[in-house]
Amino acid sequence: MSKADKLGVSSSFARAQPVGVSSRRAAIAEATGAPTSGVVPPSEVPIEALAHNPFNLREDLTELEELAASLTVRGQLQPLAVATRMAFMEAHPGNADGLGRAPYVVIDGNRRLAAAQRAGLRTMQIHVNDSLASSAADILESALIANVHRVDVAPMDQARALQELVEVHGSQAQVAKRLGKTPAWVSQRLTLLNLTPELQDKVETGELKVEPARRIGRLPQEDQATAAEEAVNAVNPPRQRTRPAPSLAPGPTPEPHPSPATSPRRITIAADSPDTIADALTAHLTPDDLRAVTELLLTRI
Numbered sequence: 470m471s472k473a474d475k476l477g478v479s480s481s482f483a484r485a486q487p488v489g490v491s492s493r494r495a496a497i498a499e500a501t502g503a504p505t506s507g508v509v510p511p512s513e514v515p516i517e518a519l520a521h522n523p524f525n526l527r528e529d530l531t532e533l534e535e536l537a538a539s540l541t542v543r544g545q546l547q548p549l550a551v552a553t554r555m556a557f558m559e560a561h562p563g564n565a566d567g568l569g570r571a572p573y574v575v576i577d578g579n580r581r582l583a584a585a586q587r588a589g590l591r592t593m594q595i596h597v598n599d600s601l602a603s604s605a606a607d608i609l610e611s612a613l614i615a616n617v618h619r620v621d622v623a624p625m626d627q628a629r630a631l632q633e634l635v636e637v638h639g640s641q642a643q644v645a646k647r648l649g650k651t652p653a654w655v656s657q658r659l660t661l662l663n664l665t666p667e668l669q670d671k672v673e674t675g676e677l678k679v680e681p682a683r684r685i686g687r688l689p690q691e692d693q694a695t696a697a698e699e700a701v702n703a704v705n706p707p708r709q710r711t712r713p714a715p716s717l718a719p720g721p722t723p724e725p726h727p728s729p730a731t732s733p734r735r736i737t738i739a740a741d742s743p744d745t746i747a748d749a750l751t752a753h754l755t756p757d758d759l760r761a762v763t764e765l766l767l768t769r770i
Contacts, residue, residue, distance in 0.1 A: 513593065514573065521574075541590075548595050553597060614648060634648075665690050
């Protein structure tokens, strides 16, 4: 049995020939079963040749049954972005736990890999790019960039990944620049990490919605529990017993007259500058309305 057969990799890998591989990399490849950078990468491999990225920002791989059903019916529509085991081990010496002897590590597509395993697929299409694994920061950054526009990434997972990137790059501004986002976008999501552990759990379970949670994260921790309770009750107000309306004698129904509190307000703003807009809104809106408008504007940045 050839070494390629023992590794369980595709025939295209078995035919690949090393090109200019150093003795050190060849020795590591011999010991680990990992392909070196001097071979022509395959485009499809057995599923056993793929290992999950241990730095994947999604702590929970959700809705796998639905994706597994889609893979079974429609097949794989997009290749997984992977790095060779060699590149991963050079970037993370001593962090090969969980990789087994798989020659490739999935950088983007861990959820699809988990769903494919559940669906019983035998092979998967891949795109090999070792530059994704050049450092721990690059692996984390690649995973985050690939997922940053996806709605199924848990908010707390996204916040933790952003914090790791801040530690690597030194500032929120640098992280924002690398992700193509504004500093306000990064700062807004990092406020979730200022919540107490109890409130972070409520965000993860969905009991506390993300938008009020980001606002509450700016408060001192001793004030957060009360603010969170108000936010939860505002979304799910307690049920009140209703009494039957008293019967009224037949008669003409008076026409409703809108009260000042419920009448729509029209605000005319001479938009000379942001200060002018802020002054006009402050003059016409209540503090609660101002806070609500501020939250809405932050979500649009």
